[in-house]
Amino acid sequence: MSYRVKRSEFDDILSKLQEDYKIYAPTRKKDKGTFSDTDLVLYDRVSSLEEIDFNSKTKYSPKEVVFPITQTLFYFNGDEYIEAEDKGEKVLVFLRPCEVNAFKRLDKIFLENGPQEDIYYKRLREKVKFVVMECTEGFDSCFCVSMGTNETEDYSIFIKVSDEEVFCEIKDEKLTEVFADQESTDYTPEFIQENKQQVEVPALEDITTDLFDSEIWKEYSKRCIGCGRCNTVCPTCSCWTMQDISYQDNENIGERRRVWAGCHIDGYTEMAGGHDFRTTYGDRMRFKTLHKIYDFRKRFDIDMCVGCGRCEDVCPQYISFVGAIKKLNQAIKEEKNNG
Amino acid sequence: MVKNPYIPTAVEIISIRPESEVDYTYRLAIDLDVDNGQFVEVSIPKVGECPISVSDFGNDYIDLTIRHVGKVTNQIANLEVGDKLGIRGPYGNGFPIEEYQGKDLVIAAGGTGLAPVKSIINHFYRNPEEINSLTLLLGFRNPANILFADEIAKWEEADHIDVILTVDEGDEEWAGNVGLVTGFVEQINFTDLANKEVVIVGPPIMMKFTSLEFMKHDIKEEQIWVSFERKMSCGIGKCGHCKMDDTYICVEGPVFNYTKAKNLVD
Amino acid sequence: MSLNVKEFKKNAYRITKDRGVTALRVRVPGGHLEAKYLTILQEIAETYGDGNLHITTRQGFEITGIPMTMVEEVNKKVAPLIEGMEAGIGVDIGNPEDGYPAAGTRNVSACIGNKVCRYAKYNTTKLAQRIEKNIFPNDYHVKIAVSGCQNDCIKAHMQDFGVLGMDLPVYDAYRCISCGACVKNCQKRATGALEFKNYKVVRDEDKCIGCGECIAKCPTNAWTRDASKKYYKLLIMGRTGKRNPRLAMPFLEWVTEDAIIDIINKTYDYVDEYIDRSLPKEHVGYIVDRTGFQVFKDYVLDGVELNPECRVAEHIDWPGYKTNVSNNFKKVGK
Numbered sequence: 001m002s003y004r005v006k007r008s009e010f011d012d013i014l015s016k017l018q019e020d021y022k023i024y025a026p027t028r029k030k031d032k033g034t035f036s037d038t039d040l041v042l043y044d045r046v047s048s049l050e051e052i053d054f055n056s057k058t059k060y061s062p063k064e065v066v067f068p069i070t071q072t073l074f075y076f077n078g079d080e081y082i083e084a085e086d087k088g089e090k091v092l093v094f095l096r097p098c099e100v101n102a103f104k105r106l107d108k109i110f111l112e113n114g115p116q117e118d119i120y121y122k123r124l125r126e127k128v129k130f131v132v133m134e135c136t137e138g139f140d141s142c143f144c145v146s147m148g149t150n151e152t153e154d155y156s157i158f159i160k161v162s163d164e165e166v167f168c169e170i171k172d173e174k175l176t177e178v179f180a181d182q183e184s185t186d187y188t189p190e191f192i193q194e195n196k197q198q199v200e201v202p203a204l205e206d207i208t209t210d211l212f213d214s215e216i217w218k219e220y221s222k223r224c225i226g227c228g229r230c231n232t233v234c235p236t237c238s239c240w241t242m243q244d245i246s247y248q249d250n251e252n253i254g255e256r257r258r259v260w261a262g263c264h265i266d267g268y269t270e271m272a273g274g275h276d277f278r279t280t281y282g283d284r285m286r287f288k289t290l291h292k293i294y295d296f297r298k299r300f301d302i303d304m305c306v307g308c309g310r311c312e313d314v315c316p317q318y319i320s321f322v323g324a325i326k327k328l329n330q331a332i333k334e335e336k337n338n339g
Numbered sequence: 340m341v342k343n344p345y346i347p348t349a350v351e352i353i354s355i356r357p358e359s360e361v362d363y364t365y366r367l368a369i370d371l372d373v374d375n376g377q378f379v380e381v382s383i384p385k386v387g388e389c390p391i392s393v394s395d396f397g398n399d400y401i402d403l404t405i406r407h408v409g410k411v412t413n414q415i416a417n418l419e420v421g422d423k424l425g426i427r428g429p430y431g432n433g434f435p436i437e438e439y440q441g442k443d444l445v446i447a448a449g450g451t452g453l454a455p456v457k458s459i460i461n462h463f464y465r466n467p468e469e470i471n472s473l474t475l476l477l478g479f480r481n482p483a484n485i486l487f488a489d490e491i492a493k494w495e496e497a498d499h500i501d502v503i504l505t506v507d508e509g510d511e512e513w514a515g516n517v518g519l520v521t522g523f524v525e526q527i528n529f530t531d532l533a534n535k536e537v538v539i540v541g542p543p544i545m546m547k548f549t550s551l552e553f554m555k556h557d558i559k560e561e562q563i564w565v566s567f568e569r570k571m572s573c574g575i576g577k578c579g580h581c582k583m584d585d586t587y588i589c590v591e592g593p594v595f596n597y598t599k600a601k602n603l604v605d
Numbered sequence: 606m607s608l609n610v611k612e613f614k615k616n617a618y619r620i621t622k623d624r625g626v627t628a629l630r631v632r633v634p635g636g637h638l639e640a641k642y643l644t645i646l647q648e649i650a651e652t653y654g655d656g657n658l659h660i661t662t663r664q665g666f667e668i669t670g671i672p673m674t675m676v677e678e679v680n681k682k683v684a685p686l687i688e689g690m691e692a693g694i695g696v697d698i699g700n701p702e703d704g705y706p707a708a709g710t711r712n713v714s715a716c717i718g719n720k721v722c723r724y725a726k727y728n729t730t731k732l733a734q735r736i737e738k739n740i741f742p743n744d745y746h747v748k749i750a751v752s753g754c755q756n757d758c759i760k761a762h763m764q765d766f767g768v769l770g771m772d773l774p775v776y777d778a779y780r781c782i783s784c785g786a787c788v789k790n791c792q793k794r795a796t797g798a799l800e801f802k803n804y805k806v807v808r809d810e811d812k813c814i815g816c817g818e819c820i821a822k823c824p825t826n827a828w829t830r831d832a833s834k835k836y837y838k839l840l841i842m843g844r845t846g847k848r849n850p851r852l853a854m855p856f857l858e859w860v861t862e863d864a865i866i867d868i869i870n871k872t873y874d875y876v877d878e879y880i881d882r883s884l885p886k887e888h889v890g891y892i893v894d895r896t897g898f899q900v901f902k903d904y905v906l907d908g909v910e911l912n913p914e915c916r917v918a919e920h921i922d923w924p925g926y927k928t929n930v931s932n933n934f935k936k937v938g939k
Contacts, residue, residue: 033826034820035821036770037719037727037728040826042826059826069781070779070782073345073346074343074346076385081425083346113576113577114576114577114589115430115575115576118575119343209604227786227824238579239580241572241578243387243803244384244388245385246803258578259804260782260825261580265782267785269605272389272409272411272412275543277569277605278605295584295585
């Protein structure tokens with residue numbers, strides 16, 4: 001069922017939705033960007049249409065909603081372990097199709113991988129509903145069409161905003177009530193069909209361990225600085241590290257948290273005693289690249305990368321992920337010709 | 340309610356046994372269903388958690404041989420009998436001990452690599468009828484670093500076990516072998532190749548070169564088993580640190596047949 | 606020829622070594638100009654001058670080789686530039702066709718600033734223009750430069766007033782992933798004001814110089830800057846010269862732009878009160894040397910509203926050296 005809502009009335013709808021849901025959406029933080037007098041666009045709580053930035057790509061993905069940057073797992077009280085409680089709040093996230101698809105990738109790791117589900121992820125994830133924002137133009141660095149993540153059917157509401165109106169397709173019956181007074185229309189969601197960037201992901205059988213030693217990775221040892229921005233902005237990077245702390249005013253009490261970790265950042269593979277593995281940035285670039293477009297697919301049948309292009313947007317060394325995939329394709333071709 | 344996989348169980352230390360200057364075996368009072376070669380996540384509340392392989396186990400205990408080299412393990416050094424450690428697990432796959440039955444089993448262990456295979460050795464020590472022969476090739480950095488010296492002496496006395504013990508660097512009192520493990524592979528009896536299984540556990544470089552050495556003696560890749568150690572936070576395939584290619588060391592490992600291990604590149 | 610040299614010099618013309626030949630100093634407030642003004646400079650240089658332009662250290666142009674007899678015509682030619690670049694930013698210039706009304710207070714120079722540079726904390730051109738508007742035209746000899754950050758590419762440390770941009774870092778512990786980029790970088794490139802406590806970062810306010818490196822390096826925007834206002838460091842009384850070359854020293858830290866403008870304005874009153882009128886000119890730094898820093902400080906801060914974050918120097922010992930102390934040298938001789 002689709003509705004046409006006047007912009008001026010949309011805040012009423014948001015207010016009604018907020019009775020049951022916390023609403024997250026892309027929003028602009030004035031002058032909070034890394035460089036002075038620049039804004040930071042990211043996902044945060046919003047309560048009005050005006051606060052939602054429909055026209056910008058957020059610097060960070062919406063994954064924080066289900067995978068917080070810092071998350072307390074449990075508390076220590078003497079020998080007792082007390083699970084951190086879950087507020088159980090329901091969440092609506094305004095996001096783009098590629099980002100819905102990114103949640104599917106996170107689901108694979110947190111819910112399907114290994115012997116048990118991750119209960120902390122699950123209890124947040126099952127409370128999330130998607131409001132997909134129509135995205136037919138994309139941005140310069142996007143390549144979602146190449147990754148097959150430009151479309152999604154998994155949403156409660158699909159929304160398109162024009163100067164005067166907001167068009168909404170409602171799939172979730174529990175939400176239709178809020179739109180009851182609105183004029184129905186025949187709005188059909190559209191998806192982007194062509195990005196400015198295209199790339200072909202190599203076939204699984206074309207990746208051999210010989211390619212691990214390829215010269216293409218060595219270039220990145222010289223270019224990458226291991227800052228980890230590509231990891232932190234990525235909607236599918238799901239790695240984390242545990243941290244224990246004791247409270248400064250009472251050392252008997254403390255907590256175990258997890259925080260995001262990134263495979264480009266020093267210490268990611270370092271074990272107690274100092275033994276480390278991927279010490280060159282080229283090795284880390286290879287590890288990340290192959291995870292995003294090769295070995296994740298080998299394990300779960302879908303590529304991890306959703307083609308949002310954020311890693312390219314933020315890299316201070318202008319490393320392009322599409323560029324890396326293209327170099328890999330070239331290396332595969334050369335390998336075959338030599339082969 | 341689903342059990343929270345991240346919350347440890349507080350377990351009492353029932354004995355602490357020094358193995359070397361920096362290695363201690365902690366016996367913990369817990370009834371765990373462990374396979375040889377599996378590991379547990381060991382916690383010190385407010386300090387941290389680390390993966391430790393189970394070096395031996397019984398009906399109501401597990402042994403953890405711990406080297407005091409990191410933030411958590413250095414804190415463990417301060418614990419006494421009666422104190423508690425947080426335990427989660429066991430995790431990982433363990434060695435396929437049934438595949439070694441009736442075989443000529445060779446176990447090559449370097450340094451702390453002996454810990455995860457000790458329970459296998461003791462299993463076949465106690466059950467000689469389950470195995471055709473057992474050869475141990477044990478290497479340590481120096482005599483002071485030798486682990487489980489009493490047990491090695493016990494194994495040396497067993498008729499069905501051959502022990503080759505070597506150290507990288509000897510000292511004045513050391514009258515035994517000196518040299519890397521790889522140098523002693525040729526002393527192993529390589530007749531009846533088809534009946535051999537080789538377990539190699541130790542530092543990455545030791546496992547790599549020892550494997551190559553065995554293959555020079557026509558041991559097939561399928562006959563070699565190794566155990567990996569990587570950084571881990573969760574032990575259950577979520578945190579990502581231990582992944583190599585599409586394999587999670589904590590889930591599909593830490594024990595791998597060489598046919599698989601050779602394709603796992605960091 | 607007959608020439609009122611003092612008036613001539615105030616008109617921004619130079620007395621050169623060639624009798625009857627002068628050079629015009631063109632101000633470029635903030636070191637930034639629309640490219641179209643270059644054609645005016647070109648025309649004057651080729652029509653009246655020797656066809657050359659000299660780029661000055663203060664980011665102005667000097668049009669050389671102009672016959673003194675052509676000054677009136679040159680002033681008319683340069684008028685659109687003065688109109689655009691001085692009157693256009695609010696400077697009370699009088700009739701632009703009369704040329705520059707003063708030359709004592711020098712062009713306010715600026716680094717490229719945050720229009721372009723990633724490190725700069727503010728639009729340096731805009732601040733330079735705001736200062737220009739406040740202090741020009743004026744005959745007192747004051748040199749001012751503004752730098753976007755504490756790298757001080759414009760060499761604000763060589764000025765009577767140097768303004769450096771500062772960031773007041775704000776930390777969101779939730780967003781911090783303990784990567785250590787800020788802590789390591791602060792240790793290596795700044796002052797070691799950051800350390801980890803319980804895997805999160807603690808900033809030592811006394812050690813922090815507001816360089817903003819932590820904000821620049823943070824891969825999660827856990828560090829952002831306090832965007833409620835801009836913060837600056839104000840350096841004073843640096844100079845070159847024959848007697849006592851020295852770097853400017855910090856007078857105020859974490860101060861606001863409005864306060865800086867007030868202080869610079871008050872400095873002109875201070876100069877007016879304390880200048881030694883027996884000399885042809887006296888640089889402000891030498892006046893401060895005579896009155897002492899405390900007199901200067903009390904005078905220029907009187908009635909100025911300082912923000913609570915601001916820190917004020919208690920006393921200042923300028924480094925540098927006295928050129929008349931030469932006992933460090935031994936003649937080579939023969």
